[in-house]
Structures are given as C-alpha cells and as structure tokens.
Amino acid sequence: MKYKEIEKILSNTPLAVAIRLHEDTFGYPPEFGGKTRIGDPILAEEVHKSIAKGEPFIVDAPQFIEHEDGSFTLTAY
Amino acid sequence: MRKCITLEDQPGFQNIHAPVLQQAIDRGLSGHSGTGKVDWGYDPLEVDKNPPRIPDESNKPRRKRKDFARGKDESWRANRVRRQFFEAVEVGNPKGIFAQSIINGISDKGLDFIGRFLDANPLNTITWHGDKSKPSHFSVSGVGGKFTFNITMQRGRSKLVSTTARHEFGHFVDYVLGLMSYKGDTRSQALFFSDLFPAFGEAFQKEITRLGLEPKKTVKGTGKEFLDRIVEELVAPASKVTRQGLVKGDLNDILDDASGILDIADAMTGGAWVSRGFGGGHGIKYYKLNNPKKFGNSRLHETFANLFESWSSKDKRSWKRMKRYFPELTKVFDEMMSVYGDPTTIFNSVNANAPTPTTTTAPDNLRLNRLQNRPIIKDLPFVFMKHLKDVASDDRIESWEYTDDEIVSEARYFKSKYDGNIGFEEQEDLAGLNGKEIQKTRRREYNQIKRFIGKWSKN
Numbered sequence: 001m002k003y004k005e006i007e008k009i010l011s012n013t014p015l016a017v018a019i020r021l022h023e024d025t026f027g028y029p030p031e032f033g034g035k036t037r038i039g040d041p042i043l044a045e046e047v048h049k050s051i052a053k054g055e056p057f058i059v060d061a062p063q064f065i066e067h068e069d070g071s072f073t074l075t076a077y
Numbered sequence: 078m079r080k081c082i083t084l085e086d087q088p089g090f091q092n093i094h095a096p097v098l099q100q101a102i103d104r105g106l107s108g109h110s111g112t113g114k115v116d117w118g119y120d121p122l123e124v125d126k127n128p129p130r131i132p133d134e135s136n137k138p139r140r141k142r143k144d145f146a147r148g149k150d151e152s153w154r155a156n157r158v159r160r161q162f163f164e165a166v167e168v169g170n171p172k173g174i175f176a177q178s179i180i181n182g183i184s185d186k187g188l189d190f191i192g193r194f195l196d197a198n199p200l201n202t203i204t205w206h207g208d209k210s211k212p213s214h215f216s217v218s219g220v221g222g223k224f225t226f227n228i229t230m231q232r233g234r235s236k237l238v239s240t241t242a243r244h245e246f247g248h249f250v251d252y253v254l255g256l257m258s259y260k261g262d263t264r265s266q267a268l269f270f271s272d273l274f275p276a277f278g279e280a281f282q283k284e285i286t287r288l289g290l291e292p293k294k295t296v297k298g299t300g301k302e303f304l305d306r307i308v309e310e311l312v313a314p315a316s317k318v319t320r321q322g323l324v325k326g327d328l329n330d331i332l333d334d335a336s337g338i339l340d341i342a343d344a345m346t347g348g349a350w351v352s353r354g355f356g357g358g359h360g361i362k363y364y365k366l367n368n369p370k371k372f373g374n375s376r377l378h379e380t381f382a383n384l385f386e387s388w389s390s391k392d393k394r395s396w397k398r399m400k401r402y403f404p405e406l407t408k409v410f411d412e413m414m415s416v417y418g419d420p421t422t423i424f425n426s427v428n429a430n431a432p433t434p435t436t437t438t439a440p441d442n443l444r445l446n447r448l449q450n451r452p453i454i455k456d457l458p459f460v461f462m463k464h465l466k467d468v469a470s471d472d473r474i475e476s477w478e479y480t481d482d483e484i485v486s487e488a489r490y491f492k493s494k495y496d497g498n499i500g501f502e503e504q505e506d507l508a509g510l511n512g513k514e515i516q517k518t519r520r521r522e523y524n525q526i527k528r529f530i531g532k533w534s535k536n
C-alpha cells in the first residue's frame with residue numbers, strides 16, 4: 001500500500017485534525033513537550049479545548065534546571 | 078436447660094460501646110437472674126444519647142489495594158519487582174499500579190534486569206496524574222552527589238501505560254548506568270549513559286548515514302523515503318482495519334506498535350516525523366541540540382529509552398522489528414545488555430558511591446580529558462571495559478588512569494578467563510555447556526578481546 005493512501009487515514013485521526021486546526025488558527029503547530037501517540041484522541045480534545053479558549057497549546061517541558069542552592073533537576077520525556 | 082455465662086468474661090466485651098442496647102439489657106436482667114447488674118466499664122445512664130463515634134481503624138473497611146503479595150502464578154522475579162516498587166512512594170493511584178503496569182508487558186529477562194537494577198538503585202517516587210495535556214516523564218533531582226529518582230505517569234489505557242512505564246524506566250536506566258560507569262569524573266550531571274558511551278553515539282550516527290537521514294534544508298524534508306517506508310510497512314494494516322470497520326482500539330494498537338520505531342526515526346531526523354502533523358514522536362523543539370556536551374543529547378536519550386522499551390517487551394516481535402530497521406543500534410544495545418542483562422551482574426548503588434565534587438584547574442581538565450579520551454580507552458571492548466572498571470574500583474583509581482601497557486596486560490589476563498588453564502565460567506559458556514545463545518555471546522566477547530590485544534600489543 002502506498003504512503004499517500006495511508007496518509008489519508010492518518011490525516012483523519014483526531015490528533016491530526018486538531019493539529020491542522022491549531023495551525024490554521026495560530027499559524028504554527030501545538031507544542032506537546034513530551035512523547036505523543038499517533039492520532040491520540042484524548043490529546044486532540046485538549047488541543048481543541050485550548051483553541052476554543054483562544055490560547056495556543058504549548059506545554060513547557062524543561063529538560064535541565066540548575067537551582068540556586070546548587071541542586072539540579074533533570075527530566076526526560 | 079439454660080446455660081449461664083458471665084458477660085464480663087466474654088471476649089471483646091470491654092470494647093462494646095452501645096449504651097442504648099446496654100440499658101435495655103440492664104432493664105431485662107433486673108430482678109431475674111444473678112445480681113441483675115452488668116459491669117459495662119461505664120454507666121450507660123450517664124452517657125449522652127448520641128455518644129461520639131469512636132473510629133476503629135482496625136475494622137474500617139478499606140479500598141482494596143494491590144500490594145507485593147504474590148499473585149496467582151506470579152514468578153519470583155515479578156514478585157521481587159512488585160516488592161521493590163512497593164518501597165517507592167506512589168501518589169495519585171492505588172499503590173502497586175506502576176508495578177503491575179511494568180509486570181504486565183515485560184519479558185522474563187526484562188524483569189530480571191529491573192529486579193537487579195532496583196536492588197541497588199531504588200526508585201523514590203511514582204506520581205500519577207490525570208492532566209491529559211502533561212506528558213509522562215522521568216526526572217532526577219540531585220545535590221552533592223545524592224540523587225532522587227522519580228517517574229511521573231499519565232493515567233490511561235493499560236497497554237499504553239505499560240509501554241510508557243517501560244519507556245520512562247528506560248530513561249532511569251540510561252541515567253543511572255551513566256553515573257555507574259563514569260562515576261568520579263568531572264562530567265556534567267546532565268549526561269546520560271547514551272551520551273557517555275561512545276559506541277552508542279557512533280551506532281546512532283551510522284544508522285543516520287545508512288538510512289539517508291542526514292539533515293536536509295528543512296526538518297520536514299529529512300529522511301522522507303525512510304519515514305514513508307516505515308509507514309507503508311507498519312501502518313498499512315490500519316487500512317484493513319478501517320475498511321472492515323473494526324473497533325477503534327485496533328487502529329490505535331497498530332499505530333502504537335509502530336510508535337517506537339517512528340520515535341527513533343523522529344530522534345534521528347530531529348523531529349521530521351512530528352512535523353508531518355499526525356502526532357507521535359517528540360518534536361522539533363525537544364530535539365534541538367543545545368550544548369549537548371553539557372546538557373546531553375535528547376536524541377540519544379529517547380533512542381535509548383525506546384530501545385529499552387522494546388528490548389524488555391514481552392512481545393518478541395517488538396525487538397525483531399527494531400533489529401530489522403536499526404541493526405547497528407540494536408547490536409550495540411545487545412552488547413551492552415550482554416553485560417548488564419547477565420543475571421550474574423550485580424549493580425552498584427550510585428548514591429552509596431556518589432561522586433564528590435572536585436575542583437580542577439583548566440590545565441588539569443585538559444590533561445584529564447586527554448587521558449580519558451585517548452584511543453586505547455575509546456577502543457575498549459564493552460565487556461572488558463566493565464572488568465577494567467571493577468579492577469580500577471578495587472585499586473581505588475579510575476580505569477583510564479592505567480597506562481596502555483597495564484591495560485593490555487589486564488586484557489591478557491581477561492582473555493585467559495576464556496582460554497586459560499583455570500576453569501572460569503566463561504570457558505563453560507564458550508564450550509556451549511550453558512546454551513547456544515550464551516555461547517554466541519561469549520564467542521563474540523572472546524573475539525573482541527583477542528582483536529583488542531592484537532591491536533594494542535607492541536610486540
């Protein structure tokens with residue numbers, strides 16, 4: 001099966017629809033911060049909620065923070 | 078015939094606190110038998126009509142929680158892991174859910190690895206949340222060479238949670254192996270094993286070259302052919318699902334099965350998969366390399382976590398798929414795991430042997446860098462590197478502090494474990510007495526060490 005045909009299926013998954021709408025609304029895609037699932041309907045709902053509020057969907061996901069007391073926090077997603 | 082009993086002597090009598098009932102009994106007994114008086118331990122007449130409830134914690138029905146008690150047909154390995162996770166603080170879900178998620182999807186060798194790993198380096202906290210916009214992650218907090226390890230999980234479907242749990246645990250393993258193998262050096266504490274172990278980075282780069290994933294003008298244009306091929310091969314069954322109108326879950330399962338491969342491809346291309354806009358992968362911003370020598374390379378970290386997730390999976394097809402798409406990477410990972418995955422390997426605690434902060438001047442650093450990165454050190458076969466580190470630890474020095482001659486001499490001794498006169502277990506393994514798989518691994522190790530000695534011997 002050719003990629004173009006599968007692309008049609010993927011394009012109609014909930015998350016792909018939400019990402020397109022986000023791009024159309026704000027001019028750029030949402031930023032998820034960590035690992036996402038292809039077509040994830042639950043995350044798609046969150047993106048739609050954010051668009052409805054007029055806010056871009058951007059999750060801040062810092063990877064390394066050095067604190068003033070010399071300690072650090074390291075995160076991998 | 079009536080049998081008389083002494084109420085006060087009955088078990089549990091002193092715990093009764095029911096004044097209304099007790100007053101009724103007093104009235105009933107009055108003038109009939111015995112003294113007609115019962116010593117209740119208090120005067121029921123003096124008690125308020127509605128006495129305060131005395132909570133009795135021991136009898137309070139509780140929400141059933143999973144604990145480390147061995148489940149039906151549960152192996153001792155699974156039970157050990159359940160017990161180890163039970164030691165961690167688990168918030169936001171009944172205790173034991175994380176352990177169950179891990180156990181649900183993991184192979185026996187994965188369970189064995191995690192059990193030995195957690196023996197030395199326990200996980201401190203597991204936090205669950207229901208915020209659908211916040212991703213699951215592994216985090217480590219450190220100060221003064223002491224580390225606290227945490228995994229944060231988003232609640233969800235059990236199969237997916239199981240995969241995610243192993244992915245986050247993979248990050249935990251990657252970080253701790255880094256501390257364990259390179260303890261005491263002056264590196265940044267933001268680095269993982271995948272940053273520090275040269276063979277891993279080299280294999281990653283080789284795959285990029287082999288698969289034609291070098292950066293193009295745009296991220297989206299990078300690795301187009303390879304990504305199209307993965308989709309055609311792994312996501313194609315999705316069309317059958319949609320044509321046959323099967324349940325949504327089937328489509329999600331197909332997409333989830335492809336996600337580990339696509340996530341590595343996303344890392345290799347710096348976010349080319351994510352830029353297609355279907356979800357999956359981590360993203361362009363996440364993979365932007367910002368001073369990787371100090372902050373590490375998130376592309377390598379994610380690749381390691383995805384490989385661990387697949388290597389430890391109960392579903393053997395998962396690792397086969399990985400091998401098919403990334404033969405170089407899986408080979409290096411298998412080599413690493415031939416040591417760490419060996420049931421006889423005992424892990425060190427990184428907190429017990431935590432590196433102490435050292436102050437070195439710039440020339441010292443340069444000298445150290447030269448010593449640590451000299452060619453013979455970079456060329457150490459993985460299995461011998463581990464041995465050398467153990468020997469160095471006994472000598473209370475770092476492995477790179479040995480001279481080249483000393484390293485070759487130790488390598489000769491190490492080789493004798495495989496072909497010498499003393500009966501080491503390596504010889505049994507090499508002779509195939511413990512199975513073909515082990516024999517294959519030992520043969521590979523033996524050839525590596527022979528090649529190393531041949532290359533670095535002066536005579």
